[in-house]
Amino acid sequence: MKADTKEGGHGPDRHRSGFVAIVGAPNAGKSTLLNFLLDEKVAIVSRKPQTTRHRILGILTGKEAQMVFWDTPGYHSNAKALNQEMVSRTLSALHDSDVCLWLVDGKRMGQEHLETRGLVAGLPKGKGLLIAINKADVMAPDELRSLKGALSGAFPGTRVLAISARTGKGVGLLKKGITRLLPRGPALYPGDALTDQPMRLIASEFVREAVFECTREELPYSTAVTVDEYLEPVPSEGGGLPGKTYISVTIHVEKENQKAIMIGKGGARLQAIGTMARRNIERLLGGPVFLKIFVRISKDWTKNRKTIREFGYGDIA
Numbered sequence: 001m002k003a004d005t006k007e008g009g010h011g012p013d014r015h016r017s018g019f020v021a022i023v024g025a026p027n028a029g030k031s032t033l034l035n036f037l038l039d040e041k042v043a044i045v046s047r048k049p050q051t052t053r054h055r056i057l058g059i060l061t062g063k064e065a066q067m068v069f070w071d072t073p074g075y076h077s078n079a080k081a082l083n084q085e086m087v088s089r090t091l092s093a094l095h096d097s098d099v100c101l102w103l104v105d106g107k108r109m110g111q112e113h114l115e116t117r118g119l120v121a122g123l124p125k126g127k128g129l130l131i132a133i134n135k136a137d138v139m140a141p142d143e144l145r146s147l148k149g150a151l152s153g154a155f156p157g158t159r160v161l162a163i164s165a166r167t168g169k170g171v172g173l174l175k176k177g178i179t180r181l182l183p184r185g186p187a188l189y190p191g192d193a194l195t196d197q198p199m200r201l202i203a204s205e206f207v208r209e210a211v212f213e214c215t216r217e218e219l220p221y222s223t224a225v226t227v228d229e230y231l232e233p234v235p236s237e238g239g240g241l242p243g244k245t246y247i248s249v250t251i252h253v254e255k256e257n258q259k260a261i262m263i264g265k266g267g268a269r270l271q272a273i274g275t276m277a278r279r280n281i282e283r284l285l286g287g288p289v290f291l292k293i294f295v296r297i298s299k300d301w302t303k304n305r306k307t308i309r310e311f312g313y314g315d316i317a
């Protein structure tokens with residue numbers, strides 16, 4: 001994990017800590033930013049909107065402050081049951097946070113951003129707000145200037161920064177800006193903690209990310225991943241493999257033809273999904289993994305609140 005190395009007169013009484021909700025339209029780059037901040041991949045990323053389904057906590061511990069970030073599902077209005085659950089996760093993170101970090105996709109200021117803008121404009125008094133225009137690395141200077149001007153005009157007194165979650169440009173200033181808005185207080189989590197997400201959940205998310213990467217169009221949105229078994233390498237109780245973490249997961253799809261697509265000709269697609277996910281899990285765990293994947297049809301699960309909850313996307317953390 002990256003640690004702030006800046007020295008200075010920051011006694012324990014000056015230390016700051018608090019929760020920061022990263023909110024924004026789908027695809028704005030929230031999960032990419034969280035991973036960059038932590039210098040570790042804990043949140044899944046894809047080119048497609050509506051990737052994040054959980055409210056993911058990432059802890060950044062520095063000398064002056066401990067920032068506890070919540071990566072949230074992209075905010076948008078949509079009547080589908082699964083999406084309603086996602087929106088409620090974003091709202092709960094925002095409610096519980098000290099600071100709202102509104103991430104705006106500099107390349108797209110469409111309807112989705114107007115929706116988030118409404119959300120941010122309605123924040124209760126006293127909650128810190130910071131606006132970051134993301135993807136500055138692919139914006140023309142004029143474009144950036146005018147968007148910055150428009151946002152500063154709409155939110156007087158609020159800091160508007162240009163950043164790139166991909167290259168890290170502006171992220172140092174962003175951290176300083178957030179620190180200033182946090183309340184004074186001691187660290188909330190141990191200094192070496194990275195996330196509160198259990199590894200088995202992260203593993204299932206990495207499989208879902210690989211599905212985003214290896215399948216097209218609507219299929220990722222019909223996909224859920226559950227973990228059936230997660231065994232630490234032996235020696236340990238209850239079995240497992242020598243020197244390898246054993247993980248068995250199920251990919252749930254909604255229809256028969258989706259199952260065939262997920263598996264691919266001769267199992268090729270499923271194999272690619274497995275390889276990609278396994279590598280990411282191994283990187284985070286720092287050791288070898290045996291990943292077994294089943295594909296099952298759970299008919300119309302995205303429309304059924306009971307199944308949504310069963311698959312772990314319904315309980316508001």
Ligand SMILES: Nc1nc2c(ncn2[C@@H]2O[C@H](COP(=O)(O)OP(=O)(O)OP(=O)(O)O)[C@@H](O)[C@H]2O)c(=O)[nH]1
Pocket residue numbers: 024025026027028029030031032033044045046047048049050051052053072073074075134135136137138163164165166167
């Ligand atoms: N050029 C550029 N691309 C970026 C940047 N940040 C994120 N992206 C890309 O934008 C896409 C979406 O990134 P995510 O991090 O998944 O976005 P998100 O806001 O978490 O999306 P949801 O979870 O769907 O709400 C990915 O293809 C990223 O690689 C950036 O600073 N510059």
Ligand SMILES: [Mg+2]
Pocket residue numbers: 030031032044045051052071072073074
């Ligand atoms: Mg995300």
